[in-house]
Amino acid sequence: MEALKHKNQQDPLFIAWKNRSVEFMKAYQDQSVKSMLANCSKDCQIAFNPLGQQGKGNVHEVGKAIWVSLIDSFPSLDNTINAVIKENDSIRCEVTIHGKQEKDFGDLKTKGHAFEEDHIFIFKMDDKGFINDISIYWNHENFIKQLTA
Amino acid sequence: MMSYRKYPVQKELETFIECYFSWESDGPIKLDIESPPNACEAIVYNYGSPYRISNQKYDDLEVPSCFINGQSIQNYTLHFDGKIGIIGVALKPGALYKLFEIPMFSLTDERLDFTEVSPDFCSKRLAPILNAKNLEARLDSLIAITEDLFTTANKDDSIIQEAASKIFSDKGKTNVTEHLCDIPMSRRNFERKFLEEVGVSPKMYAKIRRFSFCCSLMAGDREADLMDVLHQGGYYDQSHFIKDFKYFSGRTPRKYAKTNNELAYHVDRMAIVEKRLHLNS
Structure with a gap:
């Protein structure tokens, strides 16, 4: 029982991985990009898949830039973790992200609209249990529609 | 021959327990049984042959002989090839958290060996359950x-358990936002605590309960009236109804009705057996 309460090597892997993924998402809820990145390895790669090539790269560069800008444009940005599921060698977090746009976000001019959109985060971990790869999926068309309608 | 039975619960444990259950076959049997998520947690003891499980993510996984499991969010199939002998406790949402204080999101779609917990x-x-001479002794x-396990559990109703119980008793029709x-x-605090104690978000839990x-x-009825199921299930439109079925079972409601291999097709009836519970003996 004690082994389950503490994050040590005796934990079944999936529990440590799920804990790590939830820590990351909670840091996102707190809008602390620093804490989000603290859960990631130095070489962690990220792919904001609907954004194509410009949404891919090292999380400490590409991820950080996008999240800082997103939080700046959507000060009420928050998420609800719907489920955390282990899938083979990864953890799938199903979350609903919501927020109201207060500033322009890239080419997306603000109309003061709010959005609420389901996202899937796929996390892979390294040997030390840090996040080593993040892949994010959402319906970008629907996201844009909510903000521009 | 195969029997599946449910047994009532002592009044003082109704906050935590939905029912006790047993599932036995007279002899070896080769059988695959599909099950939808049922919105319950469980503690399960297997005294029969080892069996395996598969779902949309696991092709084939051996199930620990005694395990605890959190919320399921996908249909799964149990594969038996031997004698079936299972007894267990179906628990209300949040009960395992009260017992073990394990973050329940870690047990979503997972079975954790009870001997490790x-x-x-x-x-x-465990020995008296696994080695009992007959079902009655095993049930006792x-x-x-x-009862002993729950002696140490915190029996105060938490806000979370109260909310989850409401969703459960409303069959998922609760308007979570309201x-x-x-x-x-x-x-945010409510959702964080709900995730910790139940394992999923309140909205997801309502979705699971409604689907279940x-x-x-539809159990045991290949020709179920799906419009009736939709209305009784509290769905306002067909697209959400179909979307949920695809999410949980990977199939449309029609296809699920036609092709599912649930227990209802393998036992004559789901018997609720009244048993004298020796609560104070």
């Missing part, structure tokens, strides 16, 4: 061990 308890208490042992207005807690209720309406 509570090695001392299991080493002293199960009830005794369960319900949030009555809760003396911020939305719809499956129970």
Whole structure:
């Protein structure tokens, strides 16, 4: 029982991985990009898949830039973790992200609209249990529609 | 021959327990049984042959002989090739958290070996369940061990357990957003605690419960009236109904009704067996 309460090597892997993924998402809820990145390895790669090539790269560069800008444009940005599921060698977090746009976000001019959109985060971990790869999926068309309608 | 039975629960444990259950075959049997998520947690003891499980993510996984499991969010199939002998406790949402204080999101769609969770308890208490001479003795042992387990549990209703129980008893029809207005807690805190104690978000839990209720309406009926199921299940439109079925079972409601291999097709009836519970003996 004690082994389950503490994050040590005796934990079944999936529990440590799920804990790590939830820590990351909670840091996102707190809008602390620093804490989000603290859960990631130095070489962690990220792919904001609907954004194509410009949404891919090292999380400490590409991820950080996008999240800082997103939080700046959507000060009420928050998420609800719907489920955390282990899938083979990864953890799938199903979350609903919501927020109201207060500033322009890239080419997306603000109309003061709010959005609420389901996202899937796929996390892979390294040997030390840090996040080593993040892949994010959402319906970008629907996201844009909510903000521009 | 195969029998599946449910047994009532002592009044003082109704907050935590939905029912006790047993599932036995007379002899070896080769069988695949599909099950939808049922919105319950469980503690399960296998005294029959080992069996395996598969779902949309696991092709084939051996199930620990005694395990605890959190919320399922996908249909799964149990593969038996031997004698079936299972007894267990279906628990209300949040009950395992009250017992073990494990973050329940870690057990979503997972079965965790009970002997790893509570090695001392299991080493002293499992033998009477696993080695009982007959079902009645086994059930008596199960009830005794369960009472002992819950002796140490915090019996105060938490806000979370109360909310989850409401969703459960409303069969998932609760308007979670409206319900949030009555809760003396911020939305984020409530959702964080719900995830910790139940394993999924309140909205996801309502979705699971609603789907599970719809499956129970369709159980054993290949020609189920799906519009009736949709309305009784509290769905406002067909697209959400179909979307949920695809999410949980990977199939449309029609296809699920036609092709599912649930237990209802393998036992004559789901018997609720009234049994005298020796609560004070």
